[in-house]
Every structure is written in structure tokens, then in C-alpha cells.
Amino acid sequence: MAYRLDGLPEYAFPRLHALLADVTPRANIAPINMSIGEPAHPIPDFVGDILARHVADYGRYPPNGGTPELLGAIGDWIARRYGVRLDTSRQILPLNGTREGLFNVALAVVPDTKAGQKPAVLMPNPFYQCYAAAALAAGADPIYVPAEAHQNFLPDFHGLDPALLARTALIYLCSPANPQGAVADRAYLLRLLALAREHQIMLAIDECYAEIYSQIPPTGGLEVAGPDAAGVLVFHSLSKRSSLPGLRSGFVAGDATAIDRFRQLKNYGGAPLPLPIQAASTATWRDEAHVIANRARYSAKFDLADRILAGRYSYIRPAGGFFLWLDVGDGAAACQHLWREAGVKGLPGQFLAQPDANGRNPGANYLRLALVADIEQVEDGLTRIIRCLDEKKGRPDAVPESGAA
């Protein structure tokens, strides 16, 4: 029997576990884990009090569509951040973090057939793994569109076969991108929106890293789509913005008809956010001070990376997000070597990408490193990595790699 999810690539972290199963760090080195993108900065100090004050509300079923207070706070945040005022009752739906929404969006908006054929769902390659699972679960073909260095790590959806675009129902874009940190600018988003509208494709823009940037706030999908947001859904989360990955709180906003389908799906099969979490989320979307402090912590770590990695391994300070995407030649071999010799765990880029038709994996040369630990650990980790990789190459003072920025 064939199952819908048979084509699913194996999840990255079990693969990492298997890759390192027989590799033990040398004695006397404290391990540093830079493989997982789990924020580790302090959580906002008001969250605990709010949860405690609302604890009795765990005794009530929460409203599926969110409390008016939460919807209002999200609507105000969108207006402050993107200058767009949405209809909070029709265009915003709270989510248990973006992942459930990014998965469910495909079930909500992908039709049985498009242009009389099996629908396709496009996504960048490398990509956040949930997009592929969502496409398969919705009965669509996941299509992996290269997003490589020579393209500034942004997929070229315009270059695709018009026949493919005709049967495409949904496009995922991640900006800032995990893993490369690339940001789609206004011109890119405008062109993409025009393409999507021409072919009646829903755009799902994963903006969960939107608040982690060095200098320029990344443009959002709603800024280019305008207040009616026809054909566009954006996904946001408190996980990265507010270092609250365990709160499980985010939202989807945009196209009212698509949100309606989404709400319907959530009414039947979803889990609404518990009321104490909705109350804590309301205050968290209304507060910017902790976000500014959080961003400054990441920025300080990227200043360090600028200093330690300058000109090496194609290091580019990413426009957004908190990952380094280093061209180390062979990401899997470097991952094993660094774990054994330096006690630092990264994630091979190949685990975040699909091989193309010729069997070439666009992530194969890369290692992804998450700058989530405290700054001392990050400095220690990066210093060990560079020393170890340079030694392996036999070039203690490695000269800049070709293609380095």
C-alpha cells in the first residue's frame, strides 16, 4: 500500500543522531550544541505573572478564533510593524506556533486538482521540513526550487515551466530564510505576488524570524499585499521574536477567504490556545522592549561571528534570523569532524535540502550553526570551529574562500 507521507524526507535531527552515533568528542572538552534553532535568551519577565494570574482559566474551553484582546494586540502589532491595518475578526487567526499553521495551510487551501491536474506546492530548497510534509499530506506534489548562493539564496519561481505554475496551488517562501538568513526585499515580493496572482496561487510566507535582524527590518508580505492581502498569508510566532518557543503561540494573517477555510479546519481538528496563553501572548505582542533587547543579543553574537569568521567558509552576515550557513566543502564530514575534535555540534546542510533530479543536494557543502547559546559559548564554539577546520585543511591562517563575502 502506498501512503501519502511515503515520500517524506527523514527528519533532520534523527539523521544527525545517526550521523554522530559512533562519534565521541575527545576527552576534556565541554560539548557545545549549535545544531538546533531553539532560542535560549531569557523569556519576557511579565509572562510568568500573567500565566499565574490566569491559571483558573485552564478550567474553560478557549475560543478557537482567539480572544478579542489577543486579536486586537496582534492587529496593532501588524499595524505598527508593517503599516497595514487588518480586519482582526476576518484576517487573523491565532496558532499554536507557526509550525502547525504552516502544515495546516496546505490542507486548508490546496484543492483536489488544479488546471485539471494533481496540484503542486512549491518551496525553496533548502527548506523548513514542515513544508514538504504539508504538501504531501494535502495530496500535492512538493516541488523543491533551488535557493543557492548565486541566487542570493532566494528561489527563482519565475523561471519555472508555465505548465507547472498552472497546477501550482501554494508557494512557501521563508523570509528571513532558515537556514541561509536571506531576506526577500520589496521588489522580490512584489514580483512574486504578481506571479502568484497571475496563476491563482496562494502565497504562504513564513516570517517567523522577522524580528531578528541586524539593521533593516525585513519587509513583510502584508506590506506589499496591502490591507486586503488577497492571495497572501503570513505566519508569525513568539518563539523567536520573544524567545518563547515553549509557549506555542503564533498567528496567520492575510487573505480573509483563506483564513476562513483555516478557521473551519481548526474548528474541527485544531487545538485552540489555552486562555492563559492567549493572555500572556496579548501582553507579549504589545511589548517591544524585550524584542529590542533580544535583537541586540543576537546582533552582538553576529558582531563576534564577523570578527571570527571574516572571509572564511563563505561567511556572510545574514540579513535576518540566527543561523550561520557555512560552506565547509562537505557538511556531513565537517559535522563529524567538529563533534569529534572540537566538541561542537552543527547540522549538515544536506539534511535540510532535497537532492535535485541529478542527485545533487544543494545543502551538501554547508553546515548550519545556530547562534542561540549565550555569547561566551558562541565565542568559544566559533573559535573552536575555525581552529579545527583550518587545521584540517592544513592552513592555520586560512585565506578567504572563493566566493566569500
Ligand SMILES: Cc1ncc(COP(=O)(O)O)c(C=O)c1O
Ligand atoms: C523556518 C521556520 N518556520 C517555522 C518554525 C516553527 O516555529 P514555531 O512553531 O515555534 O513558531 C521554525 C522553527 O524552528 C522555523 O525555523
